[in-house]
Amino acid sequence: MTYCISDIHGDFKGYKYLLEKVSFSDNDRLFVLGDVIDRGEGGIEILKDMMMRSNVFPILGNHEYMAISCIKFLLTEITEESIKDLDENIIRGLMEWQNVGGYTTMDAFHRLTREEKEDIYEYLREFSLYEEIKVNGKKFVLVHAGITGFDANTPLEEYPFSNFLFKVPDYNRVYYPDKYLVTGHLPTCAIHQNKRPYFIYKGNNHIAIDCGSYCGGQLGMICLDTMKEFYYNYKEERGN
Template sequence: MIYVVSDLHGCYEKYQNLLKTVSLGDVDTLYVLGDVIDRGDGGIEILFDMRSRPNVRPLIGNHESLALGAMKRILRDSLDERAVSKTKAGVLWRMSDGEPTIQAFCALTRDRQQAIVDYIESFGIYEELTVNSRKFHLSHTLPSYDPAIPIHDVTFLEFLFGEVDYTKVYASDTLFVTGHTPTGLIDPASAGRIWRGNHHIAIDCGAVFGHPLGCLCLDTLEEIYIE
């Protein structure tokens, strides 16, 4: 089976609980659509676990993209937690709720820090796949809708910081699976649940804000919730 989850934001226990609940095995694949780190405190731990599993396929989120600059600075200049907070990259990271990840990253050995940087640099931007003759497009977010610009022509940054227009059908032959926007912000009635509409499936249920972690099975379109 192929599963998709997003916006783990350091929720290590919910992540582990999800692996157990779906009994993720060697024949299964789990796509993680970015924002693994920040806000919660288990982000680095989740990254090491994901890295050890060849069937976990990571895509990048805006939090990883922003952290990467600061992580490289920490490595290059052997900065500690206090020194990194005086750099622009460190200030930006802290402002985006990076504090728990900064602490965990600075506590690692240089080899382990390098392993995290290398791992994040291997993350994809988007993935297109067909499962049971349904076409899916997976990414952390999407650029705002513009029928004049084909989806493959948009820039890397728009896949990280764009705001999906969930009122628009981006392509009628494809289901667009995205995280980034907690579903309660799309429709307050959908808080904590996966939201579907207009060929979109929004899966960030807001796990780090006390809602369940939502996971979508692409084979069956079944929704799995981890409290």
């Protein structure tokens, strides 16, 4: 079976819960549509688990994009020379990352060994910008946020990388008549035509799977073979 999840934002418990719930095995595959890290505390733990599995395919989110340049800086040895080179862009990048919840990731990152830090950095750099897959004869395009400046005749490899990371798609518009566009990034409670806030949204050949786990919603996972939805709701888990 093929599964998709997105915007886990450090919820290691939810991630493990959902893998267990679908009895995820070596015969399955999981596409992770970005924003694995930040806000929640388990981002690094999730990355470590993902990188051990050859059937988990990561796609870059804006949070990983921000982290990559900051982590590159954190890996450089601080010397008088490198302090002089600390330009405005690096400082601004570090501050922006902190502001969007990067402090939890940075905290956990600092506790890793040098080798683990380098492994995480290399792994983040391997994330894809998009995936095009076929499941049971149905075609899917997977991206983190959307496809800015979409043109049906433009192949995905021709868009600048940032077009996939930040701007949400128009959920009223069918992008591909013969494919589903699967996106995260925007909690589904913010899609105004969505009648089920905090649940996976399907409409106009869109499948939006960020169910806002870090903002009062839940963590969602979808099976593309069956379209069955799975959820981890920490409020229910706690029994309130």
